[in-house]
Amino acid sequence: MRTLADIAQAAKAAKYEVARLGTNDKNRGLMAIAHALTNRSAEILAANAVDLQEGRKNGLGEGLLDRLLLTEARIQGIAEGCRQVAALSDPVGEVLWQRTRPNGLKIGLTRVPMGVIGIIYEARPNVTVDAAALCFKAGSACILRGGKEAFHSSLCLTNIMRDALAAEGLPVNAINLVEDTSRETANEMMRLNGYLDVLIPRGGAGLIQAVVRNATVPVIETGTGNCHVYVDASADLDMAARILVNAKCQRISVCNAAESLLVHQDVAEAFLPLAAQALAPDGVKLHGCPRTRAILGDAVLPATEEDYGKEYLAYEISVKVVDSLEQAIAHINTFGTGHSECIVTRDYTASQQFLDQVDAAAVYVNASTRFTDGFEFGFGAEIGISTQKLHARGPMGLEALTSQKYIIYGNGQVR
Amino acid sequence: MRTLADIAQAAKAAKYEVARLGTNDKNRGLMAIAHALTNRSAEILAANAVDLQEGRKNGLGEGLLDRLLLTEARIQGIAEGCRQVAALSDPVGEVLWQRTRPNGLKIGLTRVPMGVIGIIYEARPNVTVDAAALCFKAGSACILRGGKEAFHSSLCLTNIMRDALAAEGLPVNAINLVEDTSRETANEMMRLNGYLDVLIPRGGAGLIQAVVRNATVPVIETGTGNCHVYVDASADLDMAARILVNAKCQRISVCNAAESLLVHQDVAEAFLPLAAQALAPDGVKLHGCPRTRAILGDAVLPATEEDYGKEYLAYEISVKVVDSLEQAIAHINTFGTGHSECIVTRDYTASQQFLDQVDAAAVYVNASTRFTDGFEFGFGAEIGISTQKLHARGPMGLEALTSQKYIIYGNGQVR
Numbered sequence: 001m002r003t004l005a006d007i008a009q010a011a012k013a014a015k016y017e018v019a020r021l022g023t024n025d026k027n028r029g030l031m032a033i034a035h036a037l038t039n040r041s042a043e044i045l046a047a048n049a050v051d052l053q054e055g056r057k058n059g060l061g062e063g064l065l066d067r068l069l070l071t072e073a074r075i076q077g078i079a080e081g082c083r084q085v086a087a088l089s090d091p092v093g094e095v096l097w098q099r100t101r102p103n104g105l106k107i108g109l110t111r112v113p114m115g116v117i118g119i120i121y122e123a124r125p126n127v128t129v130d131a132a133a134l135c136f137k138a139g140s141a142c143i144l145r146g147g148k149e150a151f152h153s154s155l156c157l158t159n160i161m162r163d164a165l166a167a168e169g170l171p172v173n174a175i176n177l178v179e180d181t182s183r184e185t186a187n188e189m190m191r192l193n194g195y196l197d198v199l200i201p202r203g204g205a206g207l208i209q210a211v212v213r214n215a216t217v218p219v220i221e222t223g224t225g226n227c228h229v230y231v232d233a234s235a236d237l238d239m240a241a242r243i244l245v246n247a248k249c250q251r252i253s254v255c256n257a258a259e260s261l262l263v264h265q266d267v268a269e270a271f272l273p274l275a276a277q278a279l280a281p282d283g284v285k286l287h288g289c290p291r292t293r294a295i296l297g298d299a300v301l302p303a304t305e306e307d308y309g310k311e312y313l314a315y316e317i318s319v320k321v322v323d324s325l326e327q328a329i330a331h332i333n334t335f336g337t338g339h340s341e342c343i344v345t346r347d348y349t350a351s352q353q354f355l356d357q358v359d360a361a362a363v364y365v366n367a368s369t370r371f372t373d374g375f376e377f378g379f380g381a382e383i384g385i386s387t388q389k390l391h392a393r394g395p396m397g398l399e400a401l402t403s404q405k406y407i408i409y410g411n412g413q414v415r
Numbered sequence: 416m417r418t419l420a421d422i423a424q425a426a427k428a429a430k431y432e433v434a435r436l437g438t439n440d441k442n443r444g445l446m447a448i449a450h451a452l453t454n455r456s457a458e459i460l461a462a463n464a465v466d467l468q469e470g471r472k473n474g475l476g477e478g479l480l481d482r483l484l485l486t487e488a489r490i491q492g493i494a495e496g497c498r499q500v501a502a503l504s505d506p507v508g509e510v511l512w513q514r515t516r517p518n519g520l521k522i523g524l525t526r527v528p529m530g531v532i533g534i535i536y537e538a539r540p541n542v543t544v545d546a547a548a549l550c551f552k553a554g555s556a557c558i559l560r561g562g563k564e565a566f567h568s569s570l571c572l573t574n575i576m577r578d579a580l581a582a583e584g585l586p587v588n589a590i591n592l593v594e595d596t597s598r599e600t601a602n603e604m605m606r607l608n609g610y611l612d613v614l615i616p617r618g619g620a621g622l623i624q625a626v627v628r629n630a631t632v633p634v635i636e637t638g639t640g641n642c643h644v645y646v647d648a649s650a651d652l653d654m655a656a657r658i659l660v661n662a663k664c665q666r667i668s669v670c671n672a673a674e675s676l677l678v679h680q681d682v683a684e685a686f687l688p689l690a691a692q693a694l695a696p697d698g699v700k701l702h703g704c705p706r707t708r709a710i711l712g713d714a715v716l717p718a719t720e721e722d723y724g725k726e727y728l729a730y731e732i733s734v735k736v737v738d739s740l741e742q743a744i745a746h747i748n749t750f751g752t753g754h755s756e757c758i759v760t761r762d763y764t765a766s767q768q769f770l771d772q773v774d775a776a777a778v779y780v781n782a783s784t785r786f787t788d789g790f791e792f793g794f795g796a797e798i799g800i801s802t803q804k805l806h807a808r809g810p811m812g813l814e815a816l817t818s819q820k821y822i823i824y825g826n827g828q829v830r
Binding site for chain 1: 431434435514516520522527529530608612613627628631633634635636651654657658660661662665748770771772774775776777778779780781782783785786787791792793803804805806808809818819820821822823824825826827828829830
C-alpha cells in the first residue's frame with residue numbers, strides 16, 4: 001500500500017510533468033482512460049460488487065447504496081464524461097492580458113496549472129474518475145480521497161486510469177488515490193502544506209465543515225445551498241409558481257434546489273394558495289410563518305428560525321411572508337448560504353436591487369435556481385460549486401482548477 | 416473597548432452598506448480621510464510618541480523603531496497614499512463577461528466586493544491606513560489587527576479614519592481595529608468563519624505561518640521570497656551583473672530581493688569573478704557551492720542546504736554552479752518560495768523553457784526580480800504579494816480584494 005507520504009511525494013514530482021503536457025497529450029490520455037474503463041468494465045463491476053456487499057452488511061441505506069452502485073450503463077456514462085472533458089478547450093497557457101510598462105517591461109498574466117489538487121469526497125465512485133479527468137485536463141496532478149464505502153470501486157477505477165496513462169507513456173502519478181481510508185490519514189491530507197496547492201471537499205455539510213475546520217492547506221468550500229425563491233409584489237404569479245415547483249421539486253437532493261419561499265405581503269393572499277396547490281402533487285411539506293399559516297391554515301407546520309436556515313434536501317420548504325423587497329434581501333443575506341437566489345418580478349428597479357444586494361454566487365431574475373451548474377452555465381463540467389468568495393464562486397469548471405503566473409519580458413531593466 | 420465579537424458583528428453589518436456605495440462616495444471618503452490625517456497630525460505624532468517610548472523601554476531594535484516612527488513627512492505620505500487609492504479605477508461592478516445560453520438565459524460574471532477583509536500585520540502604523548484605504552475602495556469592510564508595539568498609533572489613525580467617514584455620512588464600521596492585542600484574540604480572529612471572508616497576513620515568515628496554520632477562514636498567504644537570478648550559458652554577462660546587483664542590493668529587506676545566484680557551468684569561470692566584484696562594494700557575503708569556491712577561493716563561505724532555502728534579507732547570497740538550465744529550474748522549484756525568479760539569457764529556447772517551467776508568481780527574462788510590486792506592475796497600490804496559487808498570485812491590487820458573482824437574467828426558464 002502506498003502511504004500518504006509516498007503519494008504526496010509522487011504527486012509533487014509528477015505535477016511538473018503533467019504541467020508540461022500539451023493539450024493533445026492530455027486529450028490522448030483522457031481518451032485512453034475512457035477506452036480502458038469500457039474495456040475493463042467487468043473488473044470494475046466485480047470491485048463494485050465487493051463494496052455493495054460490504055455496504056449491505058454494514059446496513060447502508062438505499063440512497064447510499066444507489067450512489068455506490070455501478071452498472072454497465074453507468075460505467076459507459078463515466079467513460080463518456082472523460083471524452084467530454086477531452087473535448088473541452090484547454091485553459092492552460094491562455095494569456096489573460098499583456099501590457100508594456102513605461103520602462104519597456106512587457107508584463108503578461110498567464111493561466112497555469114494549479115499543481116497538486118486534493119479532492120476529498122464521499123462514497124461515489126464516479127467522482128473518482130470525474131475529478132481525476134478534470135484535474136488532468138487542467139494540467140494538475142491529483143490526490144483523491146474517496147469515502148471508504150466505495151474503496152474497492154475507486155481503487156479499481158484509479159488503477160485502470162493509471163494503467164491507461166502508463167500505456168500512453170504519460171505520467172502515472174498524475175492520478176493518485178489515498179489507499180489508507182482512516183480518518184487520521186484524511187486529517188493528515190488536510191495538512192499537506194508544501195504538497196497540496198488546494199483541497200476541495202465534495203459532499204455533505206459535515207464533510208465540508210470538517211475540511212474547513214481542520215485544513216491548513218488552501219481550501220475551496222463547496223456545496224451547501226439554502227436557496228430562496230422570492231416572489232415580489234409585481235411578480236407574474238403563474239411564472240412564480242412554475243419556477244417555485246421547478247426549483248423545489250425537479251431534483252430535491254441537490255444544492256441548487258430551493259429550500260425557502262419568500263412572498264411579498266401584497267401578493268401573499270393571491271400567491272400562497274397557488275403555491276400550495278402547485279407543490280401539492282409532489283407532497284411538499286410547508287413550514288410557514290404566522291402570516292403564511294393565517295392564509296393557508298393549520299395544515300402548514302409552524303416555521304422556526306431553524307427551518308429558515310435548513311437545507312432540507314427533501315420535499316419540504318420554509319415559507320415566509322415579507323413586508324418588502326428590502327426585508328426579503330435581508331432575510332436571504334441572513335439565512336442563505338451564498339449559493340443561488342431568485343427573484344420573480346416584473347419590476348425593473350426591484351430586479352436591479354435584488355441583483356446588486358443579494359450576496360450569493362448566483363443571483364437570478366425570473367429563472368429557476370436549478371441552473372447553477374457547470375453544464376447549464378456552459379463550462380462543460382464542474383468539480384463542484386464554490387460557496388466561498390475566494391478564488392472561485394459558483395460552478396467551478398476547468399478555469400477554476402488553474403492558477404496564474406506573471407511572465408515578464410525584459411531587456412536588462414533594473415530599478 | 417470594543418470586543419472582537421462586537422467588531423465582527425459591526426463589520427458584517429457594515430459590509431452591505433459599504434458594498435452599496437458608489438465610486439464617488441468611496442472616493443469622497445478617502446479624500447476626507449487624507450484631509451483628516453493631515454489636519455490631525457499632532458494627535459498622531461503624540462500617540463506615536465507613546466509607542467516609541469514604550470518600544471525603547473522594551474528594547475526594540477533600531478530597525479523596528481524606525482518602522483514604528485511617524486513623522487510629519489511620513490503622515491503626509493500616508494495621506495497621499497489615500498489620494499492615490501481614490502484615483503484608482505473602481506473594480507466593483509465590472510462585468511467580466513456575459514453570454515446568452517441556448518435557452519435564452521443571459522449569464523454574466525460580475526466583480527463584487529469581498530465582504531469583510533481581515534488583515535493581520537506587524538508594528539507598522541502606515542499599514543493601518545494603507546490596508547483600510549484599499550479595502551474601502553474595493554467596497555469591503557475591514558478588520559485590522561496590527562502589531563501591539565504600534566497600538567497607540569494604529570488606534571489614533573483608525574479613530575481619525577472613522578471620524579472622517581462619520582463626518583461624510585459614510586459607514587463608520589467600514590474600518591475597524593482590534594483593540595485587544597492579545598495572541599488569544601488574534602487566534603480567535605483567525606477562526607471568525609461566517610464573519611471574515613478572507614484573512615491576509617502581512618509581515619514576516621513567522622506571522623504568516625502562524626496564520627496559515629491556525630486559520631479556519633480563507634487565507635491568502637503572502638510574502639516570503641527566496642528569489643533566484645539564474646545566469647544562463649548564453650547570458651550577456653554585463654547585463655547579468657547589473658541585474659544581480661540590483662536584485663540583491665537595491666533594497667535588501669524586501670521579499671522580491673534576490674537571495675540566490677545560479678550560474679551555468681559554461682560561464683561560471685567568466686561570470687563568478689565579475690559577480691563577486693560587482694557585489695563587493697555592498698559587502699555582500701557569498702555562500703558558495705564547491706565549484707563556486709574552486710573558482711572564487713576560500714573567502715567564499717561553504718553553502719549548506721539551509722543556505723539554498725534561506726531568505727537572508729541581508730547583504731548575503733547563496734551561489735551555485737549548475738550543469739544545465741534543467742538543473743537550474745529544478746533547483747528553483749525545490750528551494751524557491753514561488754515568488755520571483757529571473758533568467759538572464761540570449762537564448763530564445765532557454766527563455767521560453769524557463770518561463771514555462773519555473774513555478775512562481777512572477778518569472779522574468781532579463782530583468783530584476785525587484786519589479787514584483789503593485790506600483791511597478793501598474794496596479795497603483797498593493798495589499799501584499801501572494802505566494803499561494805489560489806485566488807491571487809503575485810502583487811495584489813484592488814482586483815485581488817474583490818470576489819465575483821453570477822447574475823442571471825431570465826424570463827421564466829425552468830429545467
